[in-house]
Amino acid sequence: xxxxxxxxxxxxxxxxxxxxxxxxxxxxxxxxxxxxxxxxxxxxxxxxxxxxxxxxxxxxxxxxxxxxxxxxxxxxxxxxxxxxxxxxxxxxxxxxxxxxxxxxxxxxxxxxxxxxxxxxxxxxxxxxxxxxxxxxxxxxxxxxxxxxxxxxxxxxxxxxxxxxxxxxxxxxxxx
Amino acid sequence: xxxxxxxxxxxxxxxxxxxxxxxxxxxxxxxxxxxxxxxxxxxxxxxxxxxxxxxxxxxxxxxxxxxxxxxxxxxxxxxxxxxxxxxxxxxxxxxxxxxxxxxxxxxxxxxxxxxxxxxxxxxxxxxxxxxxxxxxxxxxxxxxxxxxxxxxxxxxxxxxxxxxxxxxxxxxxxxxxxxxxxxxxxxxxxxxxxxxxxxxxxxxxxxxxxxxxxxxxxxxxxxxxxxxxxxxxxxxxxxxxxxxxxxxxxxxxxxxxxxxxxxxxxxxxxxxxxxxxxxxxxxxxxxxxxxxxxxxxxxxxxxxxxxxxxxxxxxxxxxxxxxxxxxxxxxxxxxxxxxxxxxxxxxxxxxxxxxxxxxxxxxxxxxxxxxxxxxxxxxxxxxxxxxxxxxxxxxxxxxxxxxxxxxxxxxxxxxxxxxxxxxxxxxxxxxxxxxxxxxxxxxxxxxxxxxxxxxxxxxxxxxxxxxxxxxxxxxxxxxxxxxxxxxxxxxxxxxxxxxxxxx
Numbered sequence: 213x214x215x216x217x218x219x220x221x222x223x224x225x226x227x228x229x230x231x232x233x234x235x236x237x238x239x240x241x242x243x244x245x246x247x248x249x250x251x252x253x254x255x256x257x258x259x260x261x262x263x264x265x266x267x268x269x270x271x272x273x274x275x276x277x278x279x280x281x282x283x284x285x286x287x288x289x290x291x292x293x294x295x296x297x298x299x300x301x302x303x304x305x306x307x308x309x310x311x312x313x314x315x316x317x318x319x320x321x322x323x324x325x326x327x328x329x330x331x332x333x334x335x336x337x338x339x340x341x342x343x344x345x346x347x348x349x350x351x352x353x354x355x356x357x358x359x360x361x362x363x364x365x366x367x368x369x370x371x372x373x374x375x376x377x378x379x380x381x382x383x384x385x386x387x
Numbered sequence: 388x389x390x391x392x393x394x395x396x397x398x399x400x401x402x403x404x405x406x407x408x409x410x411x412x413x414x415x416x417x418x419x420x421x422x423x424x425x426x427x428x429x430x431x432x433x434x435x436x437x438x439x440x441x442x443x444x445x446x447x448x449x450x451x452x453x454x455x456x457x458x459x460x461x462x463x464x465x466x467x468x469x470x471x472x473x474x475x476x477x478x479x480x481x482x483x484x485x486x487x488x489x490x491x492x493x494x495x496x497x498x499x500x501x502x503x504x505x506x507x508x509x510x511x512x513x514x515x516x517x518x519x520x521x522x523x524x525x526x527x528x529x530x531x532x533x534x535x536x537x538x539x540x541x542x543x544x545x546x547x548x549x550x551x552x553x554x555x556x557x558x559x560x561x562x563x564x565x566x567x568x569x570x571x572x573x574x575x576x577x578x579x580x581x582x583x584x585x586x587x588x589x590x591x592x593x594x595x596x597x598x599x600x601x602x603x604x605x606x607x608x609x610x611x612x613x614x615x616x617x618x619x620x621x622x623x624x625x626x627x628x629x630x631x632x633x634x635x636x637x638x639x640x641x642x643x644x645x646x647x648x649x650x651x652x653x654x655x656x657x658x659x660x661x662x663x664x665x666x667x668x669x670x671x672x673x674x675x676x677x678x679x680x681x682x683x684x685x686x687x688x689x690x691x692x693x694x695x696x697x698x699x700x701x702x703x704x705x706x707x708x709x710x711x712x713x714x715x716x717x718x719x720x721x722x723x724x725x726x727x728x729x730x731x732x733x734x735x736x737x738x739x740x741x742x743x744x745x746x747x748x749x750x751x752x753x754x755x756x757x758x759x760x761x762x763x764x765x766x767x768x769x770x771x772x773x774x775x776x777x778x779x780x781x782x783x784x785x786x787x788x789x790x791x792x793x794x795x796x797x798x799x800x801x802x803x804x805x806x807x808x809x810x811x812x813x814x815x816x817x818x819x820x821x822x823x824x825x826x827x828x829x830x831x832x833x834x835x836x837x838x839x840x841x842x843x844x845x846x847x848x849x850x851x852x853x854x855x856x857x858x859x860x861x862x863x864x865x866x867x868x869x870x871x872x873x874x875x876x877x878x879x880x881x882x883x884x885x886x887x888x889x890x
Contacts (some may be wrong), residue, residue, distance in 0.1 A: 325600045331575075355393075356460045357526045360514060363408065364530050366415070367507045371537035374500050375552075 222262055228255040246284050253277040267342040396456045400448065400463045403441040403471065404513055410437030411506035418499030427498035431486035434502040438479045438509070445471055453887045459519030459581050465882035467517030469732055470650045474516065477642045477739045478509045480856050484747055485635035487850040489754060490542060497541050505639065508534030512647035515654075521570055521580040524651055528566075528615070531647055532559050535640060539632040551631025558624040562614030569607025572600055573659065582654070586662035593664075598672070601663055605676060608655060609683075615648030617641075617706075618687040618713040626698075629706035634753065637702060638746040641709040646735050649716060653731070656720075657888065674723065681721040681814050687714030688821040695828045700759045701749055704828060705742075708785060711825060712738060715800055718814050722804040728885040729878055730799035736874060737792035737867055741784040744860030747853050748778045755847065764832055766841020774847060775836045777861045784864045786829040787822055792867035797822065 232252030239245050253276040260269035350358055398405075414430055445468065455462040485501060511530030518524045536559060540552025576597055577585040592598065614621035629637045656673055663672040691711030698704040719730045751774075756763040768775040784791035801818060804811040849857075867874055 322603065325596065325603055329596060329600070353458055354460060354522060356457060356514075357520075357523045360510075360523070360526045360530060363411075363507055363510065364526065364533060367504060367530065367534050367537070370415070370500060370504065371533065374497060374537060375540055375543070 218262060222259065225255040225258040225262070228252075229259070242288050243285070246281055246288070249284075250277050250281050253281070265342065267346060397454055398456065400451065400454045400456060401461060402444040402448065403475070404510060406437055406441045406444060407506050407510045407513065410434060411503040411510065414499065414503040414506065418503065427502075428486055430499050430502050431482060434506055435479060435482045435486070437506065438475055438482060442472070442475045442479065445475065449881050455519060459583060460523045461514075461517060462519035463517050464887045465885045466653075466728065466888050469728075469878070469882050469885070470516045470646065470735075471513050473646055473732070473735050473739060474509065474512050474643055477646065477743065478505070478639070480739070480743045480859065481505075481635055481639045481643065483852040483856045484638060484743070484750055487852045488633060488635050488750065490545075490633065497543075501538065501541055501633075501635075504534045504538050508538065508639070509643065512643055512650070515647050516650045518654070519582045519658075521574065521582070521585075521655075524654065525567065525570065528647075528651060529563070531644060532563065532615075535636070535644055538636045538639065539628055541636070542631075542633055545631070547631035548633070549631075551628040554624050555628045558614060558621065562611045562621050564611075565607050566611025569604040569609075569611060572604035572607070576600060576604075582658040586658055589659065589663045598663065598665055601660075601672065602676070605656075605660055605672065606679075609652070609680070612648060612652045612655075613683070616645060616652065616713045616717075617648075617710050618717060619683055619690055619710075622687070622690070622710050625710055626703045626706040629709075630700060630702045630759070634702070634746065634750040637705075638743055638750075641705065641746070642739055642742055645709065645713060646739075649720075649731065649735070653720070653728075677721055677723070680717060681811060684714050684717035684721050685814060685817045687711070687717060688817060689714075692821040692824045692828075695825070698828070699761055701753065701761050701764070701832075702759050704761070704832075705745065705749070708825070708828075709742070711821065712742075712785075714821070715797065715818060718811070718818055719800040719803055721814060722800075722807050722811055724803040724807045725884075726799065726803050726806070728888075729875065730796070730803050732878065733799055733867075733871070733874055734796035737784065737796040737864070740860045740863040740867070741781045741791070741793055744857055744864065745778065745781040745785065747856040747860065748774060748781070751847060751849070751853055761832065761835060763842075764835040765839035767836040769841045770843075770845070771847045774849075774857075777857050778836060779833055780861050780864055782829045782832055784868065786826055790865070790868050792864045792871070795868060795871040 229252045232248045232250075232255065235248035236245050236252070239248060253272065257269040257272040257277070260266070260272060410433065414434060417430060417433075418427070448463065449468060451463065453462070453464045482502070482505065485505065508531050511527045511532075511534060514527035515524055515531065518527060536552060536556045539555050540548055542548035573585065574580055576592075577588040579585050579588065589601070592601075610620060613619070614624070617625040629640065632640065660673040660676075661671045664670070665672045665675045688711055691707045691709075691714055695704055695707035695711065698707060716731055716734055719727055719734065724730075752763055752767070753759045764778075767778065780791065784793035787793045787797040797818075801815055804815045804818070
C-alpha cells in the first residue's frame with residue numbers, strides 16, 4: 213500500500229466523518245450534536261471531491277451542511293425542549309461488550325472483503341463536465357424515478373404539515 | 388432527449404400508474420379547495436373509483452408482450468402484472484374499509500390526507516413491482532415507506548399511534564440504510580443499476596473476492612428487506628405499529644405493504660443473485676445460501692406463532708399472525724421450486740381476502756367497543772350470527788383448514804418444498820408444527836365468538852363498505868378453497884409460468 217497525498221486526505225476525512233458521527237450519538241447538548249453532524253457532512257463532501265464528484269460535493273455542502281443544519285438549528289430554537297439528555301442508556305456492561313464485538317465483527321468482515329480489492333483501471337473522464345453528465349443521465353435515462361421523486365417530495369411535505377400542525381390552537385380560534 | 392423520442396416510448400404501459408398519480412394529485416387539490424363542511428368520505432369513493440379504473444386498465448394490458456420504457460426503469464412483464472393486480476385488489480378492499488373508519492377520537496381532519504397518502508403508497512408499491520432497475524426499485528420502496536410512516540401516525544391525539552409512527556420511522560430508516568448499503572456493493576461491482584445488465588455481468592464473474600463481497604451484499608439486502616416483510620430479524624416493529632396505527636392502515640401494512648416487500652425481494656434476489664456462480668461455478672449463489680433463508684423462514688414461523696399465543700390484543704395477535712404468514716411465504720421462496728411464483732401468488736391472493744375480511748370485522752368491533760381486547764369478541768354469535776360465521780371462515784382459512792383458500796395456499800407451498808431435490812423436510816415439518824400451534828390462538832377467538840356469553844346484546848350495525856368487503860372476502864375465500872383451479876387457470880392463461888421474468 214503506497215502512501216500518497218490522496219490516501220492521507222482520505223484517512224483524515226474519513227476519521228473526521230466517523231468521529232463526527234460518534235460524537236453526535238454521545239454528546240448531551242442538542243446544538244453540539246448539530247455541530248458534530250456538520251463535521252460529518254463536510255468531510256463526506258471532501259470524500260466526494262477525492263472521488264472526482266465535485267458537483268456532488270458542492271451540493272452536499274449546500275444542502276446538508278447549509279440548509280439542513282440551519283433548519284435543524286431553527287427547529288431547536290423554535291421548539292421547547294430539554295436541552296440535557298436525561299439519564300444513561302439502559303443495559304449493563306455485557307450488553308455494551310456484545311454490541312462492541314458485533315460492530316467489530318461487522319467491520320472485520322467488510323474489511324476482509326475490500327482491503328485489497330482491485331476494480332481495474334478507473335474511467336478517465338469522470339471529472340469532465342460533471343453537472344452535464346449528471347443532467348444528461350437524469351433527464352434521459354432516469355426520467356421515471358426522477359418524476360417519482362417529485363411525488364415523494366409531495367408526500368414528505370404533506371406529512372410534515374399533517375404531523376406538525378398544531379390542532380389545539382386552531383380549535384381554540386374557532387370557538 | 389427531445390420531445391419526439393420521449394413520446395416514442397410506449398407510455399400506455401404505465402396506464403395504471405398514471406391513473407393513480409393523477410387521482411392522488413386531484414385528491415390533494417380537492418382536499419385543499421373544498422369547503423370544510425364537505426364530507427371527505429366522498430374523496431374516499433373517488434380514490435376507490437380510481438383504483439378500480441387502474442384495475443380495469445391493468446386488465447386491458449394483460450395481453451401485452453413484455454414491454455419496457457427507458458432502459459427497463461419501467462418494465463411490464465407477467466410478474467409485474469400478476470403482483471400489481473394483487474396490490475390493486477388489496478388496496479381497493481382496504482379503501483372500502485377506510486371509508487367506514489370512524490375511531491372514537493375522530494379522524495375527520497385528516498381524512499382527505501389519508502386517502503391521497505394511501506394512493507401514493509400504493510403507487511410506490513406498483514412501481515416496485517414493475518421495475519427492472521435498482522434506482523426505480525429503491526424510489527418505489529421509499530415512496531411506499533414514507534407514505535406509510537405518515538399514515539401510521541395520522542391519529543395524532545392517540546399516544547399509541549404517535550409511538551407506532553415513531554418506531555416505524557426509526558426502524559424503517561435503519562433497514563433502508565442497510566438495504567442501500569447492500570445495493571451499493573452490487574452497483575460497485577457491476578457498474579450498472581439495470582438488473583438485466585447486472586445479471587449478465589455477474590454470470591462471467593470468477594474472482595472469489597467479488598463473490599465474497601456479493602455474499603455480503605446478499606445478506607445486507609435480505610436483512611434490510613426483511614423489514615418490509617416483517618420477518619425475523621426485523622419483525623419487532625410490527626406488533627407496536629399494527630396496534631397503534633389506525634385499523635385500515637394496519638390492514639394496508641399487513642397486506643399491501645407485505646406483498647410489495649416480497650415483490651422487491653423476489654425481483655432483486657431472483658434476477659441478480661441467481662446468476663452469480665459460486666464454488667465450481669455450477670450452483671448459483673441464491674441456491675448456495677438457501678439454508679440461510681430457510682433458517683430465517685423457520686425462525687419467523689416459530690416466533691410469530693408462539694408469541695401470538697400470549698396476545699390479548701386482537702391487533703397485536705394479527706400482527707404476530709402476519710409475521711407467521713410471512714414465514715410461510717418465505718418457505719416457498721426458499722424452496723425455489725418451479726411453481727414458486729404460482730404458489731406465492733396464490734398464497735398472497737388467499738391472504739389478501741382472508742386477512743382483509745378478518746380486519747373488516749376487527750375494525751367493526753374495536754370501533755364499537757373502543758378497545759382492542761379479544762374479550763369483545765365474546766358472544767358475537769348471539770349478537771350477529773352472520774358476522775360470527777364469516778369471521779369463522781376467515782379464521783379457518785388463516786389457520787389452513789381444508790375447504791378454504793388458506794389451505795390450498797399452504798398445501799402448494801408445502802408440496803413445493805418437498806418437490807425440489809434435496810427436499811426441505813425440516814422446513815416442511817416446522818411449517819406443519821407451527822400451523823398446529825397457530826390453531827390454539829385462532830381457535831381461541833372462535834371459542835370467544837361461539838361459546839362465551841356476550842357482555843351486551845346490542846345488535847351491530849354494518850356500514851355498506853365494510854359489508855361489501857366482508858361479503859367479497861368470504862365468497863372469495865370459500866370459492867378459492869373449493870375451486871382453486873379458477874385462480875390457477877387464470878395464472879396459466881395470462882402469465883405463462885412467468886417465463887419472461889428474466890428476459
